[in-house]
Amino acid sequence: MLKIVKMFTDGSCLGNPGAGGYAVILRYKLNEKILTRGFYLTTNNRMELMAVISGLEILKQPCFVKITTDSLYVKKGVIDWMPTWKKQKWKTSKKTSVKNIDLWLRINNALKRHSVEWFWIKAHVGHWENERCDLIARKSAKNPSINDNYYENYIF
Numbered sequence: 001m002l003k004i005v006k007m008f009t010d011g012s013c014l015g016n017p018g019a020g021g022y023a024v025i026l027r028y029k030l031n032e033k034i035l036t037r038g039f040y041l042t043t044n045n046r047m048e049l050m051a052v053i054s055g056l057e058i059l060k061q062p063c064f065v066k067i068t069t070d071s072l073y074v075k076k077g078v079i080d081w082m083p084t085w086k087k088q089k090w091k092t093s094k095k096t097s098v099k100n101i102d103l104w105l106r107i108n109n110a111l112k113r114h115s116v117e118w119f120w121i122k123a124h125v126g127h128w129e130n131e132r133c134d135l136i137a138r139k140s141a142k143n144p145s146i147n148d149n150y151y152e153n154y155i156f
């Protein structure tokens with residue numbers, strides 16, 4: 001039987017592009033773990049993806065993961081767009097490369113290990129864990145520690 005893990009995620013960007021951060025709250029029974037990181041130059045969508053990726057990749061064994069996010073980009077990306085992208089060899093309907101392909105490939109790989117249920121919530125409406133993630137992600141964005149090398153190389 002798979003362990004049930006609750007995951008709450010958020011990404012933040014000060015400017016878009018700009019300094020960014022993500023936050024993840026993982027909860028298993030009464031245990032809670034917070035993951036966060038700040039980047040010097042990135043985008044909000046990349047931080048939303050990194051939050052989910054970080055949470056999934058840190059799990060040491062396959063789990064049933066209940067992911068709560070305020071990002072329709074991530075939720076729709078995984079549920080609605082990724083199946084088509086994979087059939088089209090990671091190309092959009094316009095035959096262009098999928099944006100943030102490096103992270104979509106990581107999330108695709110991470111999802112293979114787990115059973116996932118997605119929950120979307122509106123941002124900034126008082127959802128306790130989402131508000132906590134938002135505060136932590138913004139704090140990390142204000143104190144970046146690493147470069148988002150893919151983004152910098154992609155843009156420049």
